Amino acid sequence: xxxxxxxxxxxxxxxxxxxxxxxxxxxxxxxxxxxxxxxxxxxxxxxxxxxxxxxxxxxxxxxxxxxxxxxxxxxxxxxxxxxxxxxxxxxxxxxxxxxxxxxxxxxxxxxxxxxxxxxxxxxxxxxxxxxxxxxxxxxxxxxxxxxxxxxxxxxxxxxxxxxxxxxxxxxxxxxxxxxxxxxxxxxxxxxxxxxxxxxxxxxxxxxxxxxxxxxxxxxxxxxxxxxxxxxxxxxxxxxxxxxxxxxxxxxxxxxxxxxxxxxxxxxxxxxxxxxxxxxxxxxxxxxxxxxxxxxxxxxxxxxxxxxxxxxxxxxx
Numbered sequence: 001x002x003x004x005x006x007x008x009x010x011x012x013x014x015x016x017x018x019x020x021x022x023x024x025x026x027x028x029x030x031x032x033x034x035x036x037x038x039x040x041x042x043x044x045x046x047x048x049x050x051x052x053x054x055x056x057x058x059x060x061x062x063x064x065x066x067x068x069x070x071x072x073x074x075x076x077x078x079x080x081x082x083x084x085x086x087x088x089x090x091x092x093x094x095x096x097x098x099x100x101x102x103x104x105x106x107x108x109x110x111x112x113x114x115x116x117x118x119x120x121x122x123x124x125x126x127x128x129x130x131x132x133x134x135x136x137x138x139x140x141x142x143x144x145x146x147x148x149x150x151x152x153x154x155x156x157x158x159x160x161x162x163x164x165x166x167x168x169x170x171x172x173x174x175x176x177x178x179x180x181x182x183x184x185x186x187x188x189x190x191x192x193x194x195x196x197x198x199x200x201x202x203x204x205x206x207x208x209x210x211x212x213x214x215x216x217x218x219x220x221x222x223x224x225x226x227x228x229x230x231x232x233x234x235x236x237x238x239x240x241x242x243x244x245x246x247x248x249x250x251x252x253x254x255x256x257x258x259x260x261x262x263x264x265x266x267x268x269x270x271x272x273x274x275x276x277x278x279x280x281x282x283x284x285x286x287x288x289x290x291x292x293x294x295x296x297x298x299x300x301x302x303x304x305x306x307x308x309x310x311x312x313x314x315x316x
Contacts, residue, residue: 012050013057015041051075051088056124058090058106066118066125068093068109069139072132075124079147079203081140093127093135111135114179130168130176137185137192143210145192149173150200170196199223204248204284205236211288212237217295220246226268233265235276242302243274246295250281275302 010018019029028034034044041061051074055067067075069091070084080087093109117131127135133148140148152168170193177189195213199222200206212220220237224245235245249262266276275298283291 010044012044012053013041015057015061018060052124054090055126056122058092059123059125062092062094064098065092065094066113066127067091068111068127068132069107069135072127073136073148075126076129076132078129078132079144079151081144109135112180112183117176130173133168133173134176134180134183134185134189137183137189139185140188142188142192142195143207145188146195146210147200147203147206149192149196150198150206151203153196153198154201155198166198197222201236202248202250204250204281207284208246208248208279208288208291209237211292212295215292215296217292217299226272226274233268235269238274239299239302242299243272244295244298244302245269245274245276247276247278248280248284249278 010022016026016029041057051071055071055075059065059067067090070080070087070089071091073080074085074087089107090105091107091109093111093113095113096110113127113131117128118125119128120126129152133145133152136148137145152173153166153170155166156163158164173193173196177186177193180186183189195210197209200209201223205222209220209222218239221240222237224235224238224240225232226234226245236248237246238244245266247262247266262278266278269276277291277294277298279288279291
């Protein structure tokens with residue numbers, strides 16, 4: 001028995017101070033029921049790793065520091081490339097006035113951060129989504145940074161997300177970059193910032209758009225509604241004048257109800273005389289090379305389509 005009668009032992013990682021408040025002695029902490037994580041930080045021996053619990057305990061054990069970089073990105077639900085999306089690394093940042101972070105299994109960073117770049121949520125000090133995006137610029141390629149940036153500036157759907165304002169704007173991100181001119185990765189962050197556009201609702205949509213631009217295709221419209229009416233079918237990307245609708249259907253589109261909705265959506269565009277191109281995870285794995293070829297062909301064909309040519313002439 002590792003704790004006195006009537007005392008419920010912690011079920012998640014905890015600090016030495018929290019153990020003492022519960023009446024758990026240091027001798028008991030050395031027993032089989034607990035394991036040391038690092039200096040002043042413990043966990044139940046039976047605890048299965050959970051990122052938020054680990055991060056909260058780490059913050060409690062390191063006053064003045066905050067969760068950052070990849071760890072913050074995962075906790076915020078930001079889009080990360082596959083090689084980082086399941087990372088168990090714990091990243092902790094601190095201001096220069098504090099001693100360096102020296103904890104086993106912890107990646108420490110000494111950074112300059114302004115007050116509005118760190119927030120406290122549910123007892124956890126963590127870098128904001130915007131500052132996390134900037135911190136990741138030291139490690140991520142520009143396309144992945146653009147995916148996260150598009151996620152930050154997209155217009156949310158209140159009915160699904162419980163918010164009606166984006167996490168950031170291009171202007172606010174630009175202002176933050178101006179504060180940190182010498183930060184490692186700032187050049188990549190500036191390059192990614194110029195690629196951001198409101199309207200990309202997923203990482204693959206951003207990557208498809210960037211692949212199109214890299215191939216020299218015209219800039220596509222985003223969230224392209226078939227009609228200017230509420231509830232009109234819309235395409236993820238496309239070209240209104242050339243009547244080309246481009247959809248990226250990810251894993252969520254395999255659901256039968258969603259698949260039926262997708263078929264109605266695409267049928268509405270086709271019935272209106274549009275070319276509809278649908279891409280999926282196989283195209284993503286291909287780097288959208290095949291997708292770009294199909295889009296290029298559709299653009300060439302549009303020039304010879306009489307209906308589309310009439311649209312050019314009338315501006316419709």
